[in-house]
Amino acid sequence: MSVGSALAAPASAHALVQQAAASSYTVTPERIWASTAAMLALIGVLLGGLALARSAGRIRTGNGRAAAMVATAAGLIAVVNGGLVVVTADGGPGTGNGIVGGFVAVVIGLIGVFLGRRALARSRRTA
Template sequence: MSLSQIAAQTYGLTAGRAWSLVGIVAGLAGVGIGVFARRRGVVAVACGVVGVVLGVVVVLMAKGGPGTGYGIVGGYVSLVVGVVAAALGWRAMRKGARAAAPRVE
């Protein structure tokens, strides 16, 4: 196998890279919803969980390190962004519940 064939295989969009991108997009959607939403925290948590699960799957299925085409770097980014999205969604749910609670005077 020549060097050009190896380079052509690792610089394209592989399945691992595609799945890690899907996880990153889901996590970023969850971050956006968690930051700007008051009562949609459940959606942000769900998007965060999807990002984390896809990140874990990509990282566990990767057979090589960064630059091998398995999407391991994107998997780790998906994990981090998913955790942030879930935390922001949880915070939005708590804030929404606190705002909806009856006030004692």
Template sequence: MSVRPLTAATVTVALVLLAAAPASAATSTLADSYGLTTDRLVATSAAFLGLAAAIVGGWAAARAGSPHRSLIAIGTGAVAAVVGVIGFATADGGPGTGNGIVGAAIAIFLGVVAIALGALARARAHR
């Protein structure tokens, strides 16, 4: 199985998420904070990307024979963590304001977990 389609999909998702973040920075109001704002959508998407990366990283760590899964986990985990850091840094308020700060924090955590699991699987594959 080639890694190129998944890598291209990961880069595309990252570019879409990064392009949506600056456009939504000035549009948060109190009335929007109860719905799905653009900031929340970006942060939630990054959190789900981090969750998928952590699952792939755990799968790669459990089965030491596939170095491709570890690279996928490291790459997608890094994208989730970077988008989470950008969302966390650009949030105007705390939790409940519609700025996606909770989703960004979850994306950072899951991205770092995915990177760690991918690195663990990569180290085991080289032994």
């Protein structure tokens, strides 16, 4: 192995890393995964808020127990998937790895879990 080929390998690897960086408008599978997890987390927050309002008696259609369980499950799934996106990301924001969406999914998913669990606890007290 010559010195010239040994020095050329790291330079070509660096060029590949530079090409791999996606533009901010490129849709990559990792970004789709992170966005889907964030949307699931948002659904969990909405259902958790609705279940909390039902259990508090603000909305008179049912007790909201099923919505609270779905909100908790959706939040947990979003947290796990968002965490997996963050752990498997190779670069930071703007690289196309979906790391920002992963963090968003984790934070919003935790809020959904909190709201769902709170609505479940409230529905158990009133039942």
